[in-house]
Amino acid sequence: MTNSAVDILIVGAGPAGLFLAAQLAKINAFHASRVRTGEPVKRINYRIVDKAEHKVLVGHADGFQCRTVEVFQSLGIAHRVLHEGCEVAEVVFYNPDPEEDGGKGGLKETQRVIDTEPGTSFFRHYLLGQARIEQFLSDLMQDEDGTKVEQLMEPTSFEMANDVNSTEYPITVKLRHLAPSISNGSTKEDSKSGLYRSNLFATEATSSTGGSGTDDKATVDEEVVKAKYLVGCDGARSWLPTIRLKNVIHSAESGSILTVPRERGYVRFYVQLGRLEPGQRVNRSEVTIEKIIEKAQSIVKPYRLECADVEWYTCYEIGQRLCDTFDKQERVFIAGYVAHDIETAPNTGILTSIFPHFREYSDACHTHSPKAGQGMNTSMMDTYNLGWKLASVLHGTAQPSVLSTYQTERHAVANDLIEFDRKIAGLFSGKPATREEAGVSLDEFHALWKKMGKWTTGTAIEYSQSSVVTSAKQQDFGIRPDLATGILIGSHFENHPAICCGTAQDIQLQHQLISDGRWRIMLFPGDIRKTSVADRLQSVCKKLDGEGGIIRRYTRTGDIDSVIQILTVFATPRLDIEKLPLPEILKPKSSPYGVPAWDTIFADDKSHYTGNSNTYIGYGIKADRDIGCAVLVRPDQYVAGVWADTDIEKLGEY
């Protein structure tokens, strides 16, 4: 039996696991591109294994929130989502009306709302199959550091040292290498059905990311992997007139339908099949594609519905459950989404087939209904939160205690998600109120939908105070949220345009925050044409760059912008900035060629094409104040704090 050791072992190659791996690859590639005078930064050694024979090919999750697309941008794959995905522009509500169909009663369009409110994000919502995003993440991983998913690898046992700090590799996992299927037994018809991994039928649940099961597979080899960290990302057992919009259809008696447009002209239908009494189970014979279509037809009456082609279908039971804890001694982490849970008790089930000895943590973090399109997004944002923290600890630029914030930050998000989901699911499944009967009020539905708009874009998340987020109340650190009223501490750094001085282009400031594992100080000094501003900036830069300065203190490799990058936005016309002899720390000689950076200085100025960028206004920063501001942004684009630039040493202390 072979033995090996890795920094991080990732179990499960669904969106959460692949996202984590892709982020680590990006961080590795960043450091590999650098030439350092000191000791080189060690490559983070990770493996990603999955017991399925191949990745998911069709079906499953498909909704991408604005915030997820923003993060894809920081990894350099958003353009592929925009190219292949469907944008949803409007949501159309259909509701029962007794006057319709000549008095027989039927559906009527009652309201339309915009799906992504203008100003929410540079991006909008997109629909695209999970298989494609898994492909993009795999491609990224392979391009950045050559890593591939190891398929047909099943963990069979797991051990962890009692004192995790007594040894370098406290985690031991046994991996079984499975033989590939000799013949592919699945017919084309089978591949359309997602029931084998729905939450309805326990005995058929097999693989974490689709593909065929493992029970019938021979073991060809076994190996023992020792790891510093283990991350479980095994979620898994876990035509109308406006059909290219998002449609919310409530029928009077038959239940509800949600439709979303999909790539290649396809449409996804979420059809409510019925309601279960406590303890009641789904009748297997009901779950056929014919029955689902029949049910959908009865809901949309008097409209007719015919299905020309069915690419994929599944069935799930709605339930909201949440794991108590996301980590074990800050060494073993779970992440990701489970839409389905056949157990009725919370926190059990899903991962047991993969980690039989790890039952107490063997659920994925959160389980809820897929209808609100939250699952895949939240999963990937889980590992986005975790990835840079693991990398920082392994690089020695953060204390291991930072890892505890994964649990505090993401558990709170999962909790809010479950609450939200419970409400939305209730509204979808509930019978609409009529004049005669009580029920779900349509006004209530619309109101919640609108209120939840920001939530469903993924941009509403606000992390609480911790070692990596300050609070407006932390007077000792000199936090000054009043200096940038458009920036919310604990929330992501929102996008506003600016002009890049080096290229004369109108750029998106958020797009400059690449997910390469670096922290960033966003400096807003004001108008440098004023002598007072220029003088102040010189003094700020001395505190950053001087002997024992903030930047030098945390950069031990002689590669000055490798741990913290400074991006500066002036309230000054570009041409006036261009030839100024700015302090070198603002335009550092970048590795590997020592060429001065040309992409770190920005202007709040007029674009050749799109008018004024209004960057300072966008971030709520007064350009004419006699004080500048410095915003500290984490490697995952969340704002850690806002300081007066004259107080920059307090940022350093923090």
Next chain:
Amino acid sequence: MTNSAVDILIVGAGPAGLFLAAQLAKINAFHASRVRTGEPVKRINYRIVDKAEHKVLVGHADGFQCRTVEVFQSLGIAHRVLHEGCEVAEVVFYNPDPEEDGGKGGLKETQRVIDTEPGTSFFRHYLLGQARIEQFLSDLMQDEDGTKVEQLMEPTSFEMANDVNSTEYPITVKLRHLAPSISNGSTKEDSKSGLYRSNLFATEATSSTGGSGTDDKATVDEEVVKAKYLVGCDGARSWLPTIRLKNVIHSAESGSILTVPRERGYVRFYVQLGRLEPGQRVNRSEVTIEKIIEKAQSIVKPYRLECADVEWYTCYEIGQRLCDTFDKQERVFIAGYVAHDIETAPNTGILTSIFPHFREYSDACHTHSPKAGQGMNTSMMDTYNLGWKLASVLHGTAQPSVLSTYQTERHAVANDLIEFDRKIAGLFSGKPATREEAGVSLDEFHALWKKMGKWTTGTAIEYSQSSVVTSAKQQDFGIRPDLATGILIGSHFENHPAICCGTAQDIQLQHQLISDGRWRIMLFPGDIRKTSVADRLQSVCKKLDGEGGIIRRYTRTGDIDSVIQILTVFATPRLDIEKLPLPEILKPKSSPYGVPAWDTIFADDKSHYTGNSNTYIGYGIKADRDIGCAVLVRPDQYVAGVWADTDIEKLGEY
């Protein structure tokens, strides 16, 4: 010796050859996606061969015109160019000034101009290495119909039947299969030099697309390929303060430099090394990277120039030459760009090593200096022009005589290009005028540069009257250019936004014209809320769709939108159009599932995000006229003609 037959044999896998192959793949994929009641459309059987061992890896061409990016959009690869490429925002002119450097004389920034005038195109100019675009085209080809470039294949002989119509496959080419190199003899240093394929040193010129030569390679096999058509796309033997902008630097005595920004922080320098007297040849010992840098340093004085890394360099002799004819009996075509030509006589040289028996056509079409960034773009636009014509003839939807328009249309473009290049090259190489000496006037330079702006975007091309372009004067066909004053017959269909009725999104109308080989009728009926407009539209659609109607006449496969697609833009708010019972020909039941098209009806309306689309104003069409208009657009997006919709039968006759 194996024997085989193909519809089209493409020799050379540079940008022109790959572009042609990718376009054919796209057309094949379009027809393969369709289910037809009649006879299926035959797959176009093509091969693309190249004698090099691998494709170009670094260097060569790098500028992409707006118009080329528009065409990439129609193939679905523009997003990759935008993601990886550099946008050029401004051109900066540096000129000698005796006052500079404390009276010693030196360079001074004298002017700045925007590189792409607003309104020219939805896209701007991009810089990206030729290797990447060849990768994108290869990927597209493989994704669309699975074809791959066949490397290490060298044509050794060529024969063509005297009467090309006497036999199905009149062309016979012998291909030599070469053995791969046993060891790669090139060092890293060698790979930086492009001299082996420059136009300076005949004996070293080897491969059409870079890579190692063939002379030392063993023949492992030979085959005979018979073809209906042959296309030769073997072009080939054929830090300053504003360094991320485009810089035009004229020194007083030392010559000129042009710089353009490139991806990954690189910059391309075009350095004038000297001038040759008639009959004089370049001194080989001058062409070293050290000498080139030294020369550049002397030009930019008093600025200092240091090169941290050199990825690639080459040297070429400026000359403008043009082939007399681009085709032979409309069966053999040449396409593509040759920057270099060591022979002094026109129409010789370049392809001779590839087609020794085909000397009279053995030059690529045009040869000129690379500085204006015209070569790769013009090459690909050559094969864009040719590809759909070949496909139409092979599909039987056009007469073979349409192929003669390749020569007439593209030869005129090449002629204009050469004229333009001659002027630009003279200005670059000429010494600037000073108070004391005559020379190139800077005003003259700037004036030509600005005037040529539209030319260098690729959007200025206007094809003359032919079987596939009408003329405003053709009264017999009822041409009515006055109905759409923003549309130029013979030019490409320009972009304006509109709102898609099916998706409620603001879309770019030009992006709907996918390069899948289809003709398009763009209908602008006016405001359909008016009864007169609705009635007129009914009558127009009857002429299109009725028994013997225009569409049915040319669509023999029972797949109504497979030859001509109709796109309709109403001057009506979207919500008023959405539920109208439009004539079926405007929203045909699309193959393969018979689902009504949701992407053929557009509104000139307000967007959720970007204001009014002003589509009718953009195209110069009066919405309140009592007559609509119909624009016929070719498969390569060029406008064939404009008709009154009431005269639609004249479009049919045409």
